[in-house]
Amino acid sequence: MKVKTSILVISDHLPMQERISHTLSQIDYKVYVATNGVEGMQIFKANNPDIIFLDLRQDDFDGIAWIQTVREISQLPILVLSDHEAPHDKVLALDAGTDDYLTIPFSMEELLARTRVAKRHLSSYDIKDHTLLINGNLRIDTTSQTVHLLNQEIKVTPNEYKLLVCLCQNMDRVLTYNTLTKAVWGYGYDNVETLRVFMASIRKKLEQVDRDHKYIQTHIGVGYRMLKS
Template identity: 40%
Template sequence: MNDADILVIEDDKTIQNFIRITLKTKGYRCDLADDGLTGISCFYANNPDLILLDLGLPDLDGMEVLDQIRQESDVPVIVVSARGMEQEKVGALDAGADDYITKPFNAGELLARIRVALRHRSSAPKQEPVFQLDTFKMDFEKRKVFVRGGEVHLTPIEYKMLTLLVNNSGKVLTHHFIQQEVWGYDTTDDYQSLRVFMANIRRKIEEDSTKPRFILTEVGVGYRFVES
């Protein structure tokens, strides 16, 4: 049986009840919130292990809730939404969601996504509070990145990707591995979006992104953060 605490922020009572029963049958502890403000209060009060978040809430847009959570925590957030457009999914993932499930969904899919998200969190390597190499500095406790003394502003996905590279400095990470770790799954051999994110990170942390000092490309394989 599982003992994780899961916060469900969902205003549709039918779906909320379905999720609650699904979670309880597998031993998960479950807190319910009918709107965004209640969800944020529960997040602060209960420190959940994972959050299931609907985007279409009655008071706040779910993206606002996600943004506030991400300012405070890297707790896994799975968006559960009727918004199925590709740009909605990309926007939520880029804003810091760990996964995105489109309604309607079945219990098996939901539980599988939850297991993946919790497994990634529990297997995350222990890290020193600060990583520094030459002009690059990453403060994990404050979730901040500095280059040449100035703070660099990264999107949640960019920060997650950079953290993965830094924690594995010196190792070659394949495209498949990075996508699996950052988004929780890998359903395509087209890694164009991954290359776009990586190019954005390089533009922000490299002195010359055409001659990278920190993030090196292993052609046809993936990327490697230089060993300290």
């Protein structure tokens, strides 16, 4: 019998929580729900879900610390739900290790599309050429799927890792927004703003370790290029 993909939805906004859980259940996902971070962590540890949807708007809840705690023990896809008015929260969440975000309000069609992408990520650590990609002080090990800069490991999310590999495999070439989004999220995904947030997060992580070198160049209106060091 086929095992259902399990999803944990954490939100204290009950109408949205119920709408999400109902939609996912209709598609035959197994859904767990929690109304706060403590309950969510208990369900996570007890049931080991495949994907997590986390609402960052909850009162008296440090969602960033929650994500960091999960990342210490698991690399499962985490998608955050956040307001238009809270772009800083999105950046902090990406830095903490989340994979993607949905901006509230969002349609159930978008929710399902993002869920399908997250589901692919469960088995998408599939860069087949096990090799070491090197650009100056930057080293990407595609066997262990780790990133090191100046011999220091850089903690990156699965999507950030894929973007870095794609850029490094195409050194000194300008890759369009469309090329990069397809490489990470697949065909039919064209959210350039999401790509920009991920690229800003990658840049920040690299610059925190090596301020003397610029690794990624923006080509406004076109895409990004990995500069050869």
